[in-house]
Amino acid sequence: MKRLGFRYYQLIIVGIVLMAILAVRLFVLTVIQHDTWSASALSLSQKEIYTSAPRGRILDRYGRVLADNVHTFSVNFDATGMENEEINRVALETIEILESNGDDFTDEFPIVFEDGRFQYTYQQEIEEWLISEGMPTYYTAEQAFNQIRENLEIDESYDVYEAQSEMQNIYNVYPPISVKTMTFTKDQDKQIFLGIHSLDKKNLEYDISAEDAFNKLREKYEIDDSYSIEEARKILIVRQEITELGYSKYMSARLATDISDASIIMLKEKSSSLKGITVDSESKRYYPYGNTASHILGYIGKISESARAEYVTEKGYNPNDLIGQSGIESSFESVLRGTDGIKTVQVDAKGNLTKVISETEAVKGDDVYLTIDMDMQIVAEEALEEALTEIRRAGLFEGKYGNYKYGTAYDNANVGAVVAIEIETGEILAMASYPDYDPNLFATGISSENWLALQSKNARDYLAPAPLYNVAARTAVQPGSTFKMAVGLAAMRQGWSPDQKLKDDGFVMLGNRPFNCLIWTTNHSTHGYVDLAHALEVSCNYYFYDIGSGIDHYTGKDLGYTIEMSDIMETAMQFGLGVPTGIEITETVAPVPSEDQKLTAMKSSLRHHLNSNAEDFFESSVVRDEELLAEYIEEIVSWTEENPSRGTIIERLPDYGVKEERIEKVADDCKYSFFNQAKITLADDFNISIGQGENMYTPVQMANYVATIGNGGYLNEVTLIKQIQNHELEPKKEPVKADVTDEQLDAVIEGMKLVTGGTNGNMRGVFGSFPVKVAAKSGTAEKSGVIQPADEVEYIKKYLRYLDYRLSWADVEAEMNRLLTEEGSVYRTEAAAVDQAVKNLSGGRVTQSMINQWKDVYDPFAWVVAMAPADDPEIAVAVLLVQGGTGGYAAPVAREVIGEYFKLNADYNTTTLETVIQ
Secondary structure, eight states, X not given: OHHHHHHHHHHHXXXXXXXXXXXXXXXXXXXXXXHHHHHHHHHHTEEEEXXXXXXXXXXXXXXXXXXXXXXXXXXXXXXXXOOXXXXXXXXXXXXXXXXXXXXXXXXXXXXXXXXXEEEEHHHHHHHHHHHHTTOOTTOOHHHHHHHHHHHTTOOTTSOHHHHHHHHHHTTOOOOSEETTTTEEHXXXXXXXXXXXXXXXXXXXXXOOOHHHHHHHHHHHTTOOTTSOHHHHHHHHHHHHHHHTTGGGTTSOEEEESSOOHHHHHHHHHTTTTSTTEEEEEEEEEEOTTTTXXXXXXXXXXXXXXXXXXIIIIXXXXXXXXXXXXXXXXXXTHHHHOOXXXXXXXXXXXXXXXXXXXXXXXXXXXXXXXXXXOHXXXXXXXXXXXXXXXXXXXXXXXXXXXXXXXXXXXXXXXXXXEEEEEETTTOBEEEEEEESXXXXXXXXXXXXXXXXXXXXXXXXXXXXXXXXXXXXXXXXXXXXXXXXHHHHHHHHHXXXXXXXXXXXXXXXXXXXXXXXXXXXXXXXXXXXXXXXXXXXXHHTOHHHHHHHHHTEETTTTEEOSSOOOHHHHHXXXXXTTTTSOOOXXXXXXXXXXXXXXXXXXXXHHHHHHHHHHTHHHHBOHHHHHOHHHHHHHHHHHHTTTTTOOOHHHHHHHGGGGTBOGGGHHHHHHIIIIIIGGGSSOOHHHHHHHHTTOTTOOBOHHHHHHHHHHHHTTSEEOOOBOEEEETTBOOOOOOOOEEOSOOHHHHHHHHHHHHHHHHSTTOTTHHHHTTOSSOOEEEXXXXXXXXXXXXXXXXXXXXXXXXXXXXXXXXXXXXXXXXXHHHHSTTTOOSHHHHHXXXXXXXXXXXXXXXXXXXXXXXXXXXXXXXXXXXXXXXXXXXXXXXXXXXXXXXXXXXXXXXXXXXXXXXXXXXXXXXXXXXX
16 A cells, blocks of 8 residues: 555656646746747738839930839739649639730740650750850850850950950950850759759759659649649749749749739639739839930849849849849949838738738839930931931931932941030930830840840841940940041140141052052042141041151151150040040940050960961871960960061971971961061051051040030040939049140141031031031041851851862861861861861862952941030030941931030020929
């Protein structure tokens, strides 16, 4: 009995201890951790609803809306707490409702079923891009990258990161390639897709096919076998949107935007059975003027995978948001973007709203007022397009202020730009580039078809039409005779008198090369004796050869002052050439000519020459050894500064793998085509003095250059921004005064007046009867080289029998493939390899010049710069017509823009945020 009693007490004690533990735990849960568990319980029944904020508007200087927002409806899906079976049913029904009404829906699921087989869309997109760039569909990312390098003639000494930077910053080319891994970004996207579904090689230890991936996802999401492949894919489209939310799964997945009224009604009617589906009001970006000012405004687009960390993680963007990708939309993203609204609600187990806990309204982004005048912008764009169209067919330009008959057709006149600047402020009044595009295409995400249509028409020619390219701010080319005002100012700064006359003797011989005046080239006559103003009037090259070198080449005497290229370039930079303009969107600034710049350029050219001809110049053992070939070429290139004698070069070359029979050829090339040309020569001075050579400027820079001449020599920062709502603009830098006198400026302006009003001025016919007196200068710039065809292989196929009738395409193709395989470090592209294959098989009979004989050459570029009124300038205009023929062909465009400015100027006197059209 005692033992039973003892055990009984033990049980009682154990029971008391357990009850005490439970009591303590209950106390902790109900008292100490009450708030924590209450919040946790509440969070399970809470839902946050996000309302996207409208972007700020973009308006012109008079309040006309250029970028707005329109009210639309989107379909969103919150699948929180739902079972797979229900998610699948709701997803399919929703997509089929949208389909039945012809509404587009988001389809980012990268597996398609076509022609009876599954495939990843990533490879399709890579192949579409390669085709659009004129490359074979089997190219690797490295081959494609190298092809672009070659097309753009990027220095071969640059590493891939430097080459990528030049592609983007100079040529605005953004190949879909990761240079870090040298893979297509679409291949990276594929790995991300597989990774988030645990289907990547890391998890499976093999590369999964599209069909296997599709079936594994069906299994993962319990998509019933009764669903067809097509139906299962529609479900997976929705699953992909949910999955891509990642850590933001508390947000709803957006399935469609800008849906029709019919879909809204049907979704509302079925709301009770479509759990988690909501039809929400939102705004869509809208550009009421379509293509007009597209390069200024820019466009919006989805947040890329590479940008997600910055925008979603760091800046708190919704993964569904669209952000500015170019132009003002990009530069002022932080201003234009609003603050999203958030509503925290309590819902029951069925998802029904029971209580609004808190709500923050969405706040629209701030408005940005531009300096441009939309009426002037429209006139500029219309005049630019008309001029290019009529030049291509030698037609008649019919303008508001007169007609102009183009005498010669230039078939390649497809690209151009015009910029108008307010002289006293640097404000851009109009900036047009052609071709252009409609930014509305991007408002809800652009299709692959539309995207490809906006790419360059010839990826091997960076001057080919490319609708997304901002020619006005990004295309830097030789200025031609429009540069002569800078040369005149530089000479006067060195001591030259604008009144002193020099005799034009027709041409100057430098060695065996004549440097002609145009009038001598055309009819073997001269301008006689001219001073600065009249030299500008008739654009006398001979006069500017003289004052740009400080030598009277007719008499052979010095002009009494010393002038070097650096003096000319210093003056040019004081007037805004070769320096950043201050414009708020991306621009190109090409390096100004200098000793260092020429040396670097010549080294790059020699390096390219040796690489391109490696098969011909070097022993095969060297060509096959990539590192050794690069080492030998760099050694030869390093002799450029030394410029050894021809004999010394011949002695050295055998030590660097050059074939015995090619030593003299390589030595002559190095000595006479490169080493001797690496220093600034009198020929370079001549070229610079007439706006040729290596000085290259954009239309924006050229407009500011003329504005600085017109305002007394004060260099303003160029701007597109007039005001920003709720923001104080940063104070503009004070204009910098150029080191010139008013008398010196008056001297060049007098010459510009004679261009439009003098007896021999080439724009007298355009501006002679114009109601406002204009000072202007035309320029005809020349670009050397040939226009590479979009597809070199097809070009060779077409002309092979004319190059060498003994060669067959089968043999050339085999040799091309051998070069790509065995000597891929030298012949990185089909274009380079196919040319070399022809040269190899011909035994050296076919040369590169023979191959190029059927390729087009660049037609001259037409420039006009102008300011008005001539005696008290208010507006400066620069017009560039790429391959537009003679400089005067651009004059009608400038006239239309100037005419529109003076028509409007009296109507709008003030510019504030409250300004409205009167």
